[in-house]
Amino acid sequence: MLMTAESKNESGMLAAECAGNDIRIFIEGDTLFDAMLSDFSSARRRVWLESYIFADDAIGREFLKVLTDCSRRGLDVRVRVDALGSKFGFSGGSAHCLKAAGVKFVWCHPWQWRKPWLFHRRNHRKLAVVDDQIAYLGGFNITALNSRRISGDARWRDTHFRLSGPLVDDARRAFESFARGDLKWQRGGNRDGMELLTNHGRACRFRLRCHLKDRFNAARKRLWLTTPYFVPDSGTQRDLCRAASKGVDVRVLVPGKSDVPFVQWAARAAYSTLLASGIRIFEYQPRVLHAKTLIVDDDWSTVGRANFDYRSLFINYELNLAAECHALNATLATIFESDLNESLEVRQRPCSRRLPSARVGDLIGWSERQWP
Known part of the structure; x- marks a missing residue:
């Protein structure tokens, strides 16, 4: 190709x-x-x-x-x-x-x-x-x-x-x-590594989630994720942490300025666990970040509408393009690195040092992770 x-x-x-x-x-x-x-x-x-x-x-x-x-x-x-x-x-x-x-x-x-x-x-x-x-x-x-x-x-x-x-x-x-109501449409196979992914399938009920899980487990070099709403389910968190523990360069880019504050609270509630596993988290500073991309190793990537949250993976109707294409992967990686230059890396902070109001906000956000 x-x-x-x-x-x-x-x-x-x-x-x-x-x-x-x-x-x-x-x-x-x-x-x-x-x-x-x-x-x-x-x-x-x-x-x-x-x-x-x-x-x-x-x-x-x-x-x-x-x-x-x-x-x-x-x-x-x-x-x-x-x-x-x-x-x-x-x-x-x-x-x-x-x-x-x-x-x-x-x-x-x-x-x-x-x-x-x-x-x-x-x-x-x-x-x-x-x-x-x-x-x-x-x-x-x-x-x-x-x-x-x-x-x-x-x-x-x-x-x-x-x-x-x-x-x-x-x-x-x-x-x-x-x-026509065929909400589980899929082409059946891909076109030379190119595929449109809906998040509800026949062989796998939550098709997008299953696809991501397979890619996370197969990652060997890097896993770079950009998402505006980062509220992953517990299984997805484990997959990310497992990849990082194997030496995969796992980076998550999220907005520093969010249009939905309580979702940002929910995302930050998961930071400690992810950081402890070796995952690096960056918050984009200039403006609201709404992009949704994922880069795995040097050849696979996806761009689309699906957020990295419970609703996109399990409830809403979504459509992503998944591609085994070195050129697209490299281009998206260049964009990702450019965005990192305008971001601040989140550092591990002991929970005891955080203000009580911040911890309460995290808990409220996490409890509301299935926001509409």
Whole structure:
């Protein structure tokens, strides 16, 4: 399998080629949004989009205009938005405008009195499919929070992919399968080491969790994790600690500034155990870190929507790209190291020296680790 990687440019976009798939890696929201809107505008058959958060702010309105224009041109335009994730950011008026233009708009899992348990399970995926040529997936929501033009230096730090090549067909099938209720869709095998992973499977109930466990156990050199919400279950903690005890370089990069404080409390409640096992933990300082990447050794990596918490591994609907590709692994490692340069390493602190209020906060956060 191939592979070449391009170095980072000033726009915040990098690239790698894997098994016939061209992968562009976005770490700046404005660059990503410009690329998505350009591809949507050039579409000839279909534009399918799903997002956990779709805000009808300055960025969202640009997407609304392009999506309605595409539909009026006769394209098959479908938009699926999570009813909880976008509850306070996407108005009923915007939904009506899309529908009036012919867009097939769906609220995913709205509150139902007859099926209240469904509200607990959220569609956390972010996927776009353009014709049969291009797909986007990753961590960026459609919101001005990700735009430097609008939010300035406080914009969120995230990672997203643009794919062209054989994997686009899998992305289309993943979108269609979810729409018809096949929540455990999987292609069956991979494409030369490239695979789209949902977190619910047939052979393994929690497919993403099983996949990660296998990779953790097989790691020999490094295991570098970036996640905004680090609240792993006890089994995942043991897997990480076991890898570190075998001499694997285990590093966890989390935000120093979090948009969900009690989840950060929960993450810090686990620090002592992880640090004692030899795991290194870093907190990113400049802004909110929302990227979700995992690098194992020199050849395997994953990027997607899944957080490293209980909800993503066991409850919500997620979609990740997993790749055995040296070029992609190397590019993501370069990004990881760059982020470490803007982070502070967490040092072991005896629990007795911590303020009682901090310890109480940790316990509250850990008890609330299944936050919606």
